[in-house]
Amino acid sequence: MIEVKDLTRYYGEKRAIHNVTFDVQKGEILGLLGPNAAGKTTTMRILTCAMPPTSGEAKVAGFDIWTEPMEIKKRIGYLPENPPLYSDLRVTEYLDFVGKIKGIPSNKRKSAISDVIEKAGLNEVTHQVVGSLSKGFKQRVGLAQALLNDPEVLILDEPTVGLDPRQIIEIRELIKNLGGDHTVILSTHILPEVEMTCGRVVIINEGEVVAEDTPENLTRRLKGSERTVLEVGGDKNAALAVINGFGDVLNVEVNNSKSPGRYQIRVETRSDIRSDLAKSLIQKGLALYELRAETYSLEDIFLHLTTKEEVA
Amino acid sequence: MSKTLAIFQKEMKHFFYSPIAYIVIAAFTIIAGIFFYLYLSSFVEAAFMDMIRSQQYRMPPQKFNVNLQLIRPYFWNTALISLFVLPLVTMRLYSEEKKSKTVELLYTSPLTVSQIVLGKFFAGVVFYIVMLVPTMFFMGLLFAYGNPELGPVLSGYLGLILLGSAFISGGLFISSLTENQIIAAIGGFGLALVLWIIGWAANYSGPGLASVLNYLSIINHFEDFAQGVIDTKHVFYYLLFSTFGIYLTMKSVESTRWRAS
Ligand SMILES: Nc1ncnc2c1ncn2[C@@H]1O[C@H](COP(=O)(O)OP(=O)(O)O)[C@@H](O)[C@H]1O
Ligand SMILES: [Mg+2]
Numbered sequence: 001m002i003e004v005k006d007l008t009r010y011y012g013e014k015r016a017i018h019n020v021t022f023d024v025q026k027g028e029i030l031g032l033l034g035p036n037a038a039g040k041t042t043t044m045r046i047l048t049c050a051m052p053p054t055s056g057e058a059k060v061a062g063f064d065i066w067t068e069p070m071e072i073k074k075r076i077g078y079l080p081e082n083p084p085l086y087s088d089l090r091v092t093e094y095l096d097f098v099g100k101i102k103g104i105p106s107n108k109r110k111s112a113i114s115d116v117i118e119k120a121g122l123n124e125v126t127h128q129v130v131g132s133l134s135k136g137f138k139q140r141v142g143l144a145q146a147l148l149n150d151p152e153v154l155i156l157d158e159p160t161v162g163l164d165p166r167q168i169i170e171i172r173e174l175i176k177n178l179g180g181d182h183t184v185i186l187s188t189h190i191l192p193e194v195e196m197t198c199g200r201v202v203i204i205n206e207g208e209v210v211a212e213d214t215p216e217n218l219t220r221r222l223k224g225s226e227r228t229v230l231e232v233g234g235d236k237n238a239a240l241a242v243i244n245g246f247g248d249v250l251n252v253e254v255n256n257s258k259s260p261g262r263y264q265i266r267v268e269t270r271s272d273i274r275s276d277l278a279k280s281l282i283q284k285g286l287a288l289y290e291l292r293a294e295t296y297s298l299e300d301i302f303l304h305l306t307t308k309e310e311v312a
Numbered sequence: 313m314s315k316t317l318a319i320f321q322k323e324m325k326h327f328f329y330s331p332i333a334y335i336v337i338a339a340f341t342i343i344a345g346i347f348f349y350l351y352l353s354s355f356v357e358a359a360f361m362d363m364i365r366s367q368q369y370r371m372p373p374q375k376f377n378v379n380l381q382l383i384r385p386y387f388w389n390t391a392l393i394s395l396f397v398l399p400l401v402t403m404r405l406y407s408e409e410k411k412s413k414t415v416e417l418l419y420t421s422p423l424t425v426s427q428i429v430l431g432k433f434f435a436g437v438v439f440y441i442v443m444l445v446p447t448m449f450f451m452g453l454l455f456a457y458g459n460p461e462l463g464p465v466l467s468g469y470l471g472l473i474l475l476g477s478a479f480i481s482g483g484l485f486i487s488s489l490t491e492n493q494i495i496a497a498i499g500g501f502g503l504a505l506v507l508w509i510i511g512w513a514a515n516y517s518g519p520g521l522a523s524v525l526n527y528l529s530i531i532n533h534f535e536d537f538a539q540g541v542i543d544t545k546h547v548f549y550y551l552l553f554s555t556f557g558i559y560l561t562m563k564s565v566e567s568t569r570w571r572a573s
Pocket of ligand 2: 037040041042081157
């Protein structure tokens with residue numbers, strides 16, 4: 001549905017993005033994750049044909065950004081970083097205007113507007129002037145605007161920025177429900193947001209794509225090793241002997257546990273040894289209070305990638 | 313076409329939802345009214361004095377022509393006032409959208425640059441026509457109490473609309489260059505001043521230069537309209553001016569999109 005190839009964009013001398021390449025499948029929700037100034041907005045503005053790239057190719061909904069921008073614009077919905085609202089218009093007036101410029105014929109406009117009012121939860125404010133709405137409602141009006149032409153592709157630039165936690169949850173739920181019918185690209189610098197809403201992530205840093213995968217795969221990929229955390233009671237040296245008896249142990253770290261007479265041991269191995277480890281420890285008469293795999297969060301991955309460290 | 317109309321309607325709403333529109337209309341009417349009153353009273357006074365004189369000296373009274381001696385200078389003044397009020401109309405036409413980032417909506421919707429620019433231009437023109445409506449009351453007074461010719465009044469209004477359109481295209485261009493309405497307004501005043509000075513300088517310069525300045529002067533082309541003459545040469549000038557202003561606005565929009573901000 002979206003193919004991006006080697007997009008590069010300069011602002012004057014400054015390079016904002018460099019050879020950005022990724023694909024998005026139909027019905028997918030893709031997270032464009034990166035810190036501030038990574039180039040997320042730049043990428044999205046190119047895909048929405050708000051401006052051309054300096055070089056590179058992209059196809060959105062099957063149309064080329066260079067040669068068929070009008071066809072793309074007919075098929076997308078875009079929520080920019082700042083929702084593009086006219087503060088002196090009423091919500092319905094605003095949506096009616098958007099419907100007109102998106103070319104929705106007048107006999108379908110009314111129902112399209114009531115649909116998005118429903119979807120975005122705007123019923124209680126339809127007759128209010130946009131400028132008088134809270135930040136959360138403004139964001140919803142922005143989202144309603146983007147959904148109005150029932151677009152094949154939705155591009156949402158940091159849709160939850162500046163909202164309070166309850167509003168954030170609501171908007172995320174809304175977005176999650178949009179996948180399937182719509183192909184969605186959503187940008188964010190908030191990691192949990194991607195884990196919660198996106199099927200796939202493109203991580204972008206200083207204008208370059210540094211990783212691209214599902215949130216789960218990215219986590220797995222980072223795990224060149226398995227980390228197991230144990231809480232053991234009994235003889236510490238006996239426990240360590242059991243652990244070191246496994247061939248592929250890379251690293252062992254022992255700390256005293258909060259409970260007296262127990263130790264917390266963190267073992268890093270090449271493969272998952274949890275079940276054998278449990279058996280052996282119990283056979284040696286040691287008490288096993290806890291045994292779990294330590295997962296890497298997307299946060300870890302993000303830090304690894306963006307600080308250019310070698311993945312463990 | 314329907315999209316141009318959508319932009320046009322939206323702009324009209326911006327005008328009339330804002331108090332500035334009413335202030336501008338009121339100020340324009342009052343200033344035009346003051347000039348009308350001054351011309352009218354000096355006209356009446358002159359006619360009155362002449363009547364007394366003719367009775368004293370038993371001479372036939374002079375012919376006083378309301379079209380030549382009142383309506384013509386009044387229109388000429390209204391044209392000049394328009395130049396200096398219209399920047400307040402054009403200042404926000406584009407700047408406001410740049411500032412509030414609503415240009416992003418326009419540029420990512422299936423709209424052409426010409427639909428955007430023409431919608432805004434025509435909104436400015438129609439707003440100016442609305443501004444002119446209260447001044448028709450002054451003309452109405454003349455028709456109620458006197459016997460002026462209708463032709464010069466109609467051609468005067470046609471001339472005002474053409475001159476206003478030309479100026480609005482220039483003001484729109486200036487507004488498209490900045491996201492700051494105040495700067496757009498100052499630029500508009502600057503443009504009005506330059507256009508006025510050109511016409512004024514034409515009256516005081518040598519014959520060679522004068523013909524060039526006269527041609528460039530937005531205000532000197534108005535003179536025939538104020539006298540009831542519709543010369544296609546002047547109509548063409550105003551249409552050309554408007555087209556050029558619209559063209560520059562479109563180029564400015566396209567180039568800022570290329571540079572992007
Ligand atoms: N209009 C612009 N003019 C100049 N530089 C810009 C402009 N827009 C963005 N940039 C620069 O390009 C880089 C990427 O910006 P942006 O795409 O907005 O990042 P993000 O959305 O990820 O925060 C930043 O360094 C930013 O300063
Ligand atoms: Mg951004």
